[in-house]
Amino acid sequence: MPGYSVILALRGRQWRINFLKALVVFPLLLSIYPSTWWRWSGPVVHICDGDTITVLRGSERVRVRLYGIDTPERSQPSGENAAAFMSAQVFDKVVEIRKMDVDRYKRIVAVVSVGDLNINRLLVEYGYAWVYDRYCKAEFCAEWKLAEAEAREAKRGLWKNPKAVPPWEYRRSK
Numbered sequence: 798m799p800g801y802s803v804i805l806a807l808r809g810r811q812w813r814i815n816f817l818k819a820l821v822v823f824p825l826l827l828s829i830y831p832s833t834w835w836r837w838s839g840p841v842v843h844i845c846d847g848d849t850i851t852v853l854r855g856s857e858r859v860r861v862r863l864y865g866i867d868t869p870e871r872s873q874p875s876g877e878n879a880a881a882f883m884s885a886q887v888f889d890k891v892v893e894i895r896k897m898d899v900d901r902y903k904r905i906v907a908v909v910s911v912g913d914l915n916i917n918r919l920l921v922e923y924g925y926a927w928v929y930d931r932y933c934k935a936e937f938c939a940e941w942k943l944a945e946a947e948a949r950e951a952k953r954g955l956w957k958n959p960k961a962v963p964p965w966e967y968r969r970s971k
Contacts, residue, residue, distance in 0.1 A: 835895065835896040836893065836894065836895050836896070837854055837893075837894050838891055838892065838893045838894065839852045839853045839854045839855075839859070839892065839894070840853050840889060840890065840891050840892075841887045841888050841889065841890060841891075841892055842858065842889075843858075844880055844884045844887070844888055845860070846868065846870070846871055846876070846879070846880050846883075847868025847869065847871075847876065847879025847880045847882070847883050847920065847925055847926065848863045848866055848867060848868040848879070848883070848920070848926060849861065849862050849904065850863075850883065850887060850909070852892060852894060854894075859894075859905060860902075860903075860904040860905070861894055861904060861905045861906075861907050861909065862900055862902075862904040862905070862906045862907070863906075863907065863908075863909055863916065863917045863920070863926075864897040864898070864906045864908050864917060864932070864933070864935075865897075865908075865917060865928060865929055865932060865933030865934075865935065865938055865941065866917050866920055866921055866926040866927065866928060866933070866941070867926060867927050867929040867963065867964045867965060868880075868883075868920060868925055868926045868927075868964065869925075869955060869961075869964050869967070870964050870967055870968065873962065873964065873967055874955070874958055874961070875925070875955035875958070875961070878925065878954065878955075879920065879925040879926065879954075879955070882920065882923065882925050882954075883916070883920065883925075886911065886914075886916055886919065887909065887911060887916060890911050891911075892909050892910060892911055892916070893909070893910045893911075894907045894908075894909060895907055895909075895910070897935070906932075917941070918937075918940070918941055918944060921941050921944045921945050921948065922944040922947070922948060923948065923953055923954050924948035924949070924951075924952075924953030924954020924955050924956045924957075925954045925955060926945075927945065927963050927964070928941045928942050928945050929965070931965070
């Protein structure tokens with residue numbers, strides 16, 4: 798295949814690579830450094846509300862929305878409790894951010910962990926969040942739905958109120 802070559806510019810040098818070799822080389826390069834693109838760590842410097850935090854990435858302050866869940870707004874019953882619970886779990890701690898998406902407000906939508914503790918799931922488990930079915934499409938969302946049902950049955954957190962209004966309905970009414 799003499800006509801099929803790819804030219805790479807790496808550190809000021811041009812490298813000519815056979816197209817078939819490139820099919821092997823590029824995935825290998827991506828497998829070496831993928832975590833810097835979609836997984837990173839940093840300290841939490843601000844709690845916006847129960848499901849949104851600000852994390853330092855180097856010197857940049859990055860707003861992170863927790864994937865697949867929705868907590869009550871601060872003006873809703875249990876809204877301040879959700880924010881306080883979030884603060885107790887992550888404020889001034891180093892969290893791992895596993896980017897899932899970027900939302901319309903340009904926030905990173907992510908699964909957030911402190912060590913082995915999945916904060917998204919923890920909020921659901923303790924009754925501070927709903928699983929947001931509209932957006933939670935990953936396989937683990939089914940597990941989170943079970944945790945939500947258990948919290949509801951045990952009347953934990955927001956489930957103490959039998960008339961708890963999901964935040965997406967609350968926002969729509971405003």
